[in-house]
Amino acid sequence: MSSLTVRALHKHFGDFHAIKGADLEVQEGEFVTLLGESGCGKTTTLRCIAGLESPSSGRITIGERTVYDSQARVEVQPERRDTGMVFQSYALWPHLTVIETIMYPLKRRRVQRQEAIRRALEILEIVGLAQYANRPATSLSGGQQQRVALARAVVSRPQLMLYDEPLSNLDPSLRRQVRDEILRLHALGGTTSVYVTHDLEEAMHLSDRIIVMQAGLLEQSGTPGEIFSRPTNEFVAKFVGFENLLAATVTEVRGDEIEFRLTDSGDTAALPASAAGRSVVKGDTINVAFRAANALVHSEQPPAGAARLAFRGIIDRIDFLGSRNEYRIVSGGSSLRVAESERAYRRHTMHREAGATAWVEIDADLVSIFPVARTAPAPDAEADLVEIGSRE
């Protein structure tokens, strides 16, 4: 196992700029996920690391070894990069049996036959498919096929494991199972892993660190917790489910408190500095973001307090969704979405109708703020992972 470094990676497909300068570093044994919508360049990044795609420029190092460097004109072929990869479509060979499939990488790496069989059976035992060893790989069910693909990728103990949306072809019920399998194998071998997905929950569950990508740019990197609660820009915030984004201007930064004025309503409020995903200064235009599920709806003005934000508004719509009520509340020109749990709505629905005045209240530690226009990121020396380039 070894670390992975990618520097200033660019990839063009004709006129299309698929990766706009990716810099990323994955530590030994780390499980890193590239998260983003389809077409954001995450799979292309992975394929460049695997050697299946030739980057336009940049440098890729696996461990000590440079496998791609546009300046030194190095490009190591995929079969010499000593990686393992799990494909979205399983990519199992229809003419081979399960055990032959798993022995294939060992054979290519000149592992002795007896040893290869021993190792193949061992890994089959681990993924629980030993009884299917002599069945054609493609005759198994979807979940089993992906486990075979998983076993094939790890059996040669590669330096680096790459996963290209391995679960998206599986039934939801099977995903959880295979996910556990991936985590188990990762824990067992401790292989450095890069995982690509568009599924937030999957990324949260599996990763040590998540890198959010958009339109060929790396947007934010952080632990699942950081990404989920402290997004540093609008795209990541929306991607991880912050439904409410309010524009505001920082009026004062003092000690551990940030004071700001909401652009639409003109109200001022203050939040602890820890709410900011990245540092802000006086005069910055920021977004104040919170999730619909984290807010409460009140019919009367709640008592003021430093640890809370409250907005007054008019109820525009109430959508009954069974487990919750979803409110659209217009507050000073912005439309807020607030979800009310069953427990809460059972008590209140009767008094609440469209047109009524309501207060939205939210705990300060559930609010996140981040600058709107991105200022050039302060390059903290050799940050473990950084956003790259500037937005075009």
Place this chain on the structure above:
Amino acid sequence: MTGPSTRALANWDKPSRIPAGWRGERLVGKLLLGLAILVLFILFLLPPLTMAAASFRVGNLAGQGEWSIVPFIETLSRPSTWVVTLNSIVLAAASSLGALIIGTFLAWVAVRTTTPLRRWMTPVMAVILVIPSLFYGLGWYLVVNGKAAPVNIFLREVFGIEGSPFGSGWPIMLIVVIGYVIPVGYLFMVGPMARMDAALDDAARMNGATRVSAFFTVTLPLLRPTMFGVFVLMTSYGFSAFELPLLFGIQADIHVFSTAVYTTLTANEAIPNYAGASTLALILMLLVVVLVLIRGWILGGKRFSTITGKGFRPEPKSYGRVQWVFTAVFIVVLCWAGVIPLVQMVLGSFQPLFGVSLGFTTLNYEHVLGDRKTAGLITFTLILAAIGGFLAATIALVMSHLSVRGGRFIRFFNQAVSWAPVAIPGVLVGLALITAYLPVPGLRNLIGTPIMLLLGFIVVVTPIATRAVEGGVLQISAELEESARISGASRVTTFFTVVLPLVLPSFLAGWFIAGIGVAGNLSLPVLLSSPTMQTVAVQAYDLYRQGYASEAAALFLLLMLTVGVVGGIAWAVVKGGLRVLNRTRHSRIERAITMKGRVAHV
């Protein structure tokens, strides 16, 4: 496994001036590719190019002598040139259209209805497809020509008409040619038809369409791009048809490109009119190029015109008693395209003197078998067919694979290679090859040898082999190869361990079809072979011209019989071999597993 440190050391390259793609084994790979492109260019693209140039030269040899535009102008200003062009277009377009309509209808019947016998349609059509055109043509020839021909007997007995009124001319030629290409149309259409989502039909029905109008308003329009593509493909092949127009057109003075070229060159003139023949070929080339461009435009660069995503099954529906009519249509087509000519060939081979009297005799077979040349002739033809078919299928496989995974240039080159031979009228291929290879050292010495004949056959049948093989190659998803690369296999190893095993069925089919193409091809050897190296097709055609049609039939049947027997044996050997190979593979692994188990228990 080597540790990371040794790997790192081994891989520590100093920065190089040469791009990574142009060093080491990848340079070797590129050089090999370049060499292959050069060879293929000389084999496939040079002949049509030199032939085009030959239109502007006057001399005793094709492609040599003074440059002159006179023969070119002269040929173009001759009305017969345009009659030939028109005839060719009419024959190719009309027969393709007819065959496509019938083929599409049968494909629909086979996939979307519950008609009796529908499951037999695809295998039967595939079998009919491999009947060589000369064999098929001679069979039909015997049905409509001569006193003992069944059609003529019927006309004489019932209407009192003497002679062979339907022996040649447009009606019989069209009927025969359409019958010959129906299986092609069917096999091209049955795949797309099967990939079509039946729910689209159901939706039309739910919106008020009847079964019939659903077929015409939904099914057919959806298939239109595919049908256009297939139509263009068949028409361009139809342009270079030779054997059937030779049998049914010439007597009625109907000439198409191939036959016109053939008569131009074999006419008893002091100097064969090479320039004139080449000019005719030039017109044909132009037509094919235009058609190929139209085809590319219609298919919009798509490799597949897929009509549905995945998981759909075209549900066959019952159409009631009218399905018996569908079955009847299928049986009529079956007789038309296969049974009638085949039976007539068998009967004809037992007739004492074809066309004069009835009765049965084995004399023809005795003659043919008594001739010492026969065994050699058949062996020679079979060897040519086997080797030529194999090489053509190999070229087709490698080219298709390269073009699926390669860049734009390779794709274009592959297109050109697999279409160029189609643009040369059958009989001219031999001449074009000689013209093209004469200036190339090494190849020059091959002229007049069986190797030259072999090269010619490879050029002629590679397009056919390509059509058979490329489908199989397209079905292998890129990820299957990528996963092999990630598993540590080089490009070459990937090709042999993943691609080849998966395309083997298509490859074998391509080999067989190309081999049959070689065995039944008359247009190439008729001008290229010398008396010392004849093929069965040439010999059979000679016998037919000298009036020994029954002996020709016997000879051809013997060839088909041998092909069948040899093909059958080869099939059994390959299948059995693969099975044995698989079993040993499995049992070795199983043994190893159980041994390991025993060790574990002890």
